[in-house]
Amino acid sequence: MASSESRYVPADLEPRRQRRWAELGLDRTPDPSDERSENFYALSMFPYPSGNLHMGHVRNYVITDVIARVQRLRGRRVLHPMGWDAFGLPAENAAIERGVDPAAWTERNIAQMRAQLQRLGLSIDWEREVTTCRPDYYRWTQWLFLQFLDAGLAYRREATVNWDPVDQTVLANEQVDAEGRSWRSGAKVEKRKLRQWFLRITALADALLDDLPLLEGWPERVRTMQANWIGRSRGALLRFPLLDAEDGVEVFTTRPDTVYGVSYVVLAPEHPLVERLTSPDRQDAVEAFRAEVAATSEQERVAEDRPKRGVALGGAVRHPFSGDAVPVWIADYVLPDYGTGAVMGVPAHDSRDFAFASSHGLAVRTVVVPADGEIPGEIPNDPPGEAFTAPGRLVNSGRFDGLVGEAAISAVVEAAAAAGCGEARTTYRLRDWLISRQRYWGCPIPVIHCDHCGVVPVPVEQLPVELPSDVDLSGSGGSPLERASDWRRVPCPCCGAEAHRETDTMDTFMCSSWYYLRYTDAGNGNEAFAREAVDRWLPVDQYVGGVEHAILHLLYSRFFTKVLAQRQLVGCREPFRRLLTQGMVQGITYRSPSSRRYVPSAAVADPSAPTDPDTGEALEVFYEKMSKSKHNGVDPGAVIDRYGADTARMFILFKAPPEKDLEWDDADVEGQYRFLQRIWRLCDSAAQGGLRLGSPAPWPRTLADAERDLRRAVHGAIEAIEDDLLGDELQCNTAVAELMKLSNAMGSGLAAVGPAVAQEAVTTLLLLLAPFAPHLADELWEQLGGEGSIHRQRWPQLDPTALVRDTVTVVLQVKGKVRGQLEVPADLGAADLEQLALASEVAQRWLEGAAPRRVIVVPGKLVNLVP
RNA sequence: GCCCGUGUAAUCCAACGGUAGAGAUAGGCGACUUAAAAUCGCUCCAGUGCGGGUUCGAAUCCCGCCACGGGCACCA
Structure with a gap:
């Protein structure tokens, strides 16, 4: 019989299985209105169609696929869709560099990537594919924009904004990193004053923050990052009146209790009151300082370790409680766009103020002492060595003396409010979302500018406002749509007079903020989505994607969902119930220590002692995120060619827990391939031994020891894998290890058991394997005479009695x-x-x-x- | 500086407060083979980053450090 032994040839088997699945329509989403079972929405972050699938994508989609397949086997109706985040600069840049049409370029990439994706055997319902750059999608992005406009949540204003000099467009705050670099181009952004479109995300700041605790299925760290980003800060606004006028300087402070410690007030150099508060003799010094600050970069200015510089204006304001005159300064450490752009200087109780006061000879007045300490009979006059910033007991503070902590804060705020010189106030770090982009390949903002009527929304029945083709993209400066004069010129929908279209396009994050809603009703030509369809599937049961969107996409999507919920368009406040942020896929990286040049692994002759092929010197070896520039990438297609998709899937799932970074290792890939071959041989020899899965063999009255041992292994595996896949955290790596353990037990134990137990063991092994290696499991199922596709079977039932030991x-x-x-x-x-x-x-x-x-x-x- | 995460065998990774090893990679030995590959079997390798503490018992809980990774940061 050995001669008839068949071989595991994934290159032959996998396409065959995939054709069969397509014939059976296995991946089609079941009708969700059927009430007999529950719905499950498994979602991956959709990719930008660069044209090339990389391992990060593979990891993302394979994890989601395992979840989707397990839920299906467990009887859920699963929605597992895919689409394309298809607007964006690479298409436009390709157009500029090579003269290709962005739409055609994008569509070609999508076709290419879809084919690459499909080789992985993902159980995706391609009938629900969405593509954000197509008019049948962006029509609804525009419609949603108009919803925001109608709700008063979209507006246009002049503001100082981030300008990316490389990509020639503005960016939202979220798209600039801590070093002041663009998330896309990596260029240092510049500040420009421009008239731009914003979405009023700050209006939802409290909801976005307060609902974070509801997201129990999210990683703690992502919730923390969002909370930090929103940056809510509770405090008070206090007004320091000008000496000779009605109005005054408003400051924001989180420590209104320290108000008696104020020895000066500082404005940002850009503050509008600077001129009025500058005395004639200080004019030159102030001008010089403002010019100097204007010349320093944003990044330099916020560097914490630099000395705090500033000049006195000569003018003064009146202390709201004591009535004393307080000198006014400007300083570079006060930022114009946070709070009110002005702060009260309390050197004794704020370390920044302390540093500033120390270097400029300003008074330091102690007004807070530790609450648990003795009340000093006399307040020490010596200036302290550092600021005392903890809450405490007020001293030297007039009628507020003796009050402690929160009570002191609210007493001061109430007194200020009663006197009309202040009120409680909360400020946020979060800024409104700047969505204008001065580029062509994006969703046009559907408004028309009319000299008579102002900004007029494009009537809904005229949507979509389609992008014109044949636009000259080559030039620089301004949006390309500005130059499409035929497209730009339109009659005003209100008065009919000649008007012109808005030429800014939307941030692509607008398109990706609602795609998960569109999947639920992808073919709808009459509306963005039916509320009924959305409510059946949302919130997403499991979302899987990279942690790089911890703030960007995930915050915007939450914002969208909340706004749509307010407008009764969706029924949930939060879009994603559970979130898994998968780790990076890292490749082995070789670098020459002297030239800092990256050496491709193909050029390294001996990986155990890597040397530079040119110079012969020893190379540095480490793991880093796969990227073209580091020559450390592994092409998914090449891996599939060599080992098949199932091996690639198994390796990625086994090598590391989903949340952790994964080090690509060819030897381990080889090991997974061997494991799948072992399963193949196991089933093959069982088949040669006469095992069939079609009709159940009679169950013996009593079990032999070997049979009980094997059943314990089988049901132990069911229990462990259920734990790994359905527990609080997804642990695919240990689930795969359990499969190996089971197959090892069967390798030595299968021959010693009767047909009924053997059948149970093989059936269970294949069912447990099916979510991970769907092609192989299905093929073996068929070869062993199993009925239909294994992917239509039910998850094995755990028999607790089988686990019992004597x-x-x-x-x-x-x-x-x-x-x-x-x-x-x-x-x-x-x-x-x-x-x-x-x-x-x-x-x-x-x-x-x-x-x-x-x-x-x-x-x-x-x-x-x-x- | 603040917050979060991670440190276990040569390597990647496991271990409800209860025998540190589930699984894998690499290495070693053996079987099969004329030989090699493949396959099968056996096997070497750590006391869990460091220092304390709690406990009958700590990789696991607590405190203080160290290293690496990530987020926030003159945010008043």
């Missing part, structure tokens, strides 16, 4: 150290176990006849004797 090994400890073992009946009670332990030879030897002081018994586990 005897167990109990550990004997003496003072917590393992000293021996006892083989005892599994159901032996604590008292009996203790007796057995005390009588044991180990106890005799270690206790030397003395009775233990204490005995800890964990039945079925251990006995600990404490002398």
